[in-house]
Structure formats: structure tokens, C-alpha cells
Amino acid sequence: MPKYLGIDYGSKRVGIAVSDPGLSIAFARRHLLNDPGLMKKIEATVREDEISEIVIGLPVSLSGEETPQTAETKRFAEKLDGHLRSAGLNVKLEFIDERLTSRMAGAGVLEAVVRKGKRRDKGLVDELSAQIILQNYLDMKKNQII
Secondary structure (H helix, E strand, C coil): CCCCEEEEEECCCEEEECCCCCCEEEEEEEEEEECCHHHHHHHHHHHHHCCCEEEEEEEEEECCCHHHHHHHHHHHHHHHHHHHHHHHCEEEEEEEECHHHHHHHHHHHHHHHHHHHCEEEEHHHHHHHHHHHHHHHHHHCCCCCC
């Protein structure tokens, strides 16, 4: 049964989350390093988890305007789409507004992680951000908001 993949794109790390087969719950996965092997790693996840749709958090300013990170994220999405198509994978890509997800994720890490040293792991914030992005999308879709 197909699942969805949530992505929180960053220039150093990429947070990812995968839905359950019923498209109700998002589960954070270990973040990926944004290195030359990133596209292959995402492709492997798409294949292994039978991903049918990818939801990418689109960073915009609080006023809703595009930022340099918005443009970088859109370039990443175009590159990812091209890579997946050339690999024979037809996966739908969607964007969702990710305003404040990093702040929410940071607060979640502070609340849930006991060890101070582990709280400073920025990868945890990326992972939780991807989970929040995907869960928001799943909830909106379930409630017919999108």
C-alpha cells in the first residue's frame, strides 16, 4: 500500500518522515546529510517504502513572501523530480507551507529529550520538522482542506 514521504529540506541536513499505509500518521526517520548521495538515498526510501507522493515543506517568511531558501527548496524539488523520473519512478511532488515548523520542532525536542547534549542535535529538529510537515499535510487532506 502506497505511503507519503515528508521532507524538510536544508542545505546541511534533510529531515524525512514517512506515513503509515493508511495515510493517517507521520513517523520521523533519521535525517539525511545533504551530500552528493542525497538523491540516491531519497530514491531508495521511495522504492523501499512504496512512496506515491512526496510533500516538501516550503519555507516562506512570516508574511508569506518567498525567501532565498524558498528558491533553493524549489530547485531541490525540481532536481529530485528529474532524478526520480530518470530512475523510472512516477511520484507526485507537493509543497506545503512550513512556517514555524522548525520552531515547533525545537520546542518538541526540548520537551521530549531529557539529555541536554542530545537536545543540541540539530538533526532531531530536522526529523521532527519533517514529521510535522507530513502530519499537517495528512490532516489537511483528511479534512479536505487541500
